[in-house]
Amino acid sequence: MAGLLSRGRDETRGQLRLDLPPGMPAALGHDAVGLPARHGRRLLSRLPRTGCVYSDTEWMWWIVPAGSDHDLAWPLPAYYSRGAYVPAAAPRLIHRPDGPSPYTPPIPLYLMVCQITGVAPAWARYGARSTQGV
Numbered sequence: 001m002a003g004l005l006s007r008g009r010d011e012t013r014g015q016l017r018l019d020l021p022p023g024m025p026a027a028l029g030h031d032a033v034g035l036p037a038r039h040g041r042r043l044l045s046r047l048p049r050t051g052c053v054y055s056d057t058e059w060m061w062w063i064v065p066a067g068s069d070h071d072l073a074w075p076l077p078a079y080y081s082r083g084a085y086v087p088a089a090a091p092r093l094i095h096r097p098d099g100p101s102p103y104t105p106p107i108p109l110y111l112m113v114c115q116i117t118g119v120a121p122a123w124a125r126y127g128a129r130s131t132q133g134v
Helices: 037-046 106-117
Strands: 005-010 015-018 030-036 053-055 059-065 079-081 092-095
Touching (some): 037 059, 037 106, 059 106
Antiparallel strands (some): 030 079, 053 059
């Protein structure tokens, strides 16, 4: 599958925006959660429902609804990217869901990321937000 990248680049951070495939509405906006590819391949095979997933040689990126970092402390090495601006050279779409939604549900994704990285889930305190990807 061909990759979908916004022609625009966030010059201040040197990142590219992951755009969604045509015909996939993102009424909730979209962010991305990245993991190093070594973890990402395992995660992709374990999630029961997966939305759009992008990959380059080093990282894999899951599309989630905008604001999926609210009250979640995503564990390292996960990288949460608001607006789906990612520090990747040439990511390409490697998984497209069968249905119309581009999203991977963020809570199951978060729990699986915690399990794969060996980190206990830690819910942020009310009103706290992740500072990654700011």
